Amino acid sequence: MLAPVKKVLRTVFVVLAVRDVVLEVGKTLAMGHVLDRMLRTGALPDAASAAERLAEAARLRRALDAAYAGVDQRLVRRAVAAARRLPGHVIARLRERLTDGAVAVVDADDDLSSFLQELDRRVDLALLGRLP
Amino acid sequence: MSDPQAPIAVPLTKVGVTVATAVACVVPVPFVGELLIGLSRRALTARLLARHGRTARTGDLKPYYGEP
Numbered sequence: 001m002l003a004p005v006k007k008v009l010r011t012v013f014v015v016l017a018v019r020d021v022v023l024e025v026g027k028t029l030a031m032g033h034v035l036d037r038m039l040r041t042g043a044l045p046d047a048a049s050a051a052e053r054l055a056e057a058a059r060l061r062r063a064l065d066a067a068y069a070g071v072d073q074r075l076v077r078r079a080v081a082a083a084r085r086l087p088g089h090v091i092a093r094l095r096e097r098l099t100d101g102a103v104a105v106v107d108a109d110d111d112l113s114s115f116l117q118e119l120d121r122r123v124d125l126a127l128l129g130r131l132p
Numbered sequence: 133m134s135d136p137q138a139p140i141a142v143p144l145t146k147v148g149v150t151v152a153t154a155v156a157c158v159v160p161v162p163f164v165g166e167l168l169i170g171l172s173r174r175a176l177t178a179r180l181l182a183r184h185g186r187t188a189r190t191g192d193l194k195p196y197y198g199e200p
Contacts (some may be wrong), residue, residue: 021157024169028153032176035196039184050192058195 026030026076026115027068033116034064057125065132067122071115079115149176166199173197 038044038060044053125131150173156168178190178198 001148009183017158021154024157025150026160028169028176029150031173031197032180035177035180035193036184039180039186044186044188044193046187050189053188053192054195057193061200064196100133 020078022080023073025080029079029118030064030068030119032073033119034060037120057066063123063126066126067119070122070131071118075111075115075118081111149173149179170198 043054043060048056122131152172152175154171156165156172159165159168174190174197177193179194181188181190
């Protein structure tokens, strides 16, 4: 009697767990990408005071959260699937040149690039307060 | 200005931390998963700051990497 209910519940929990992993991984990826881009453009300078950095970091996070909430979840899923393939590229690259891992880069494939480009566009809009 | 059609490069830092986040998500112990995700995001922030030559304390960016 309980077996069908257990099966349905198990499936629901697995689906929810996978969705949670995808969203968390996507958010970490988004967080790193946005911070990397902002630092490259000169945001959060050393010359600023700690209070200014705290305020700017909070503003960036609000923009990221707003932008990420509106990104198409199918795009996030495809991006995370693409990111899963990256470690293979990483290992190949590391074999070629044993340099500082933090500096070496790998090219994102189309799905990941689309996600990051869409995220950049939305973060810029959120920072300008124009995110619909 | 970068070419919008050029492929986006993903630093290895992000790849490693992303994998760490995925592992942390499936830790079946309450609060430990969240703690590990927080630590991996903090490490990502620290490495990105260092990579861009910033000397600011990572803790100054807690509102960014921490959970609200």
